Amino acid sequence: MPNLTTKELTALSDQLDFERVLHCKYLSAVQECQDQELKSKFQSCASQHLQNYNTLLTHLR
Numbered sequence: 500m501p502n503l504t505t506k507e508l509t510a511l512s513d514q515l516d517f518e519r520v521l522h523c524k525y526l527s528a529v530q531e532c533q534d535q536e537l538k539s540k541f542q543s544c545a546s547q548h549l550q551n552y553n554t555l556l557t558h559l560r
Contacts, residue, residue, distance in 0.1 A: 511559060518552035521545075 503511070525545035532538045 511555065515552060515555055518548045518555065522548040522552060 522545050525541045525548065528541040529538050529545060532541060
């Protein structure tokens with residue numbers, strides 16, 4: 500992987516934080532929601548943001 504600038508590393512760090520926060524928010528929504536269809540959609544979104552987070556982290560290592 501090529502050397503990244505400080506600005507690029509900051510942007511990637513911000514994106515990692517963003518993905519982690521969204522994952523947590525969707526998990527919280529799953530816990531609070533009563534509608535099974537919405538729960539399923541929230542769980543899917545939570546899983547997607549966790550996958551995004553892990554993919555970014557893998558590429559940075």
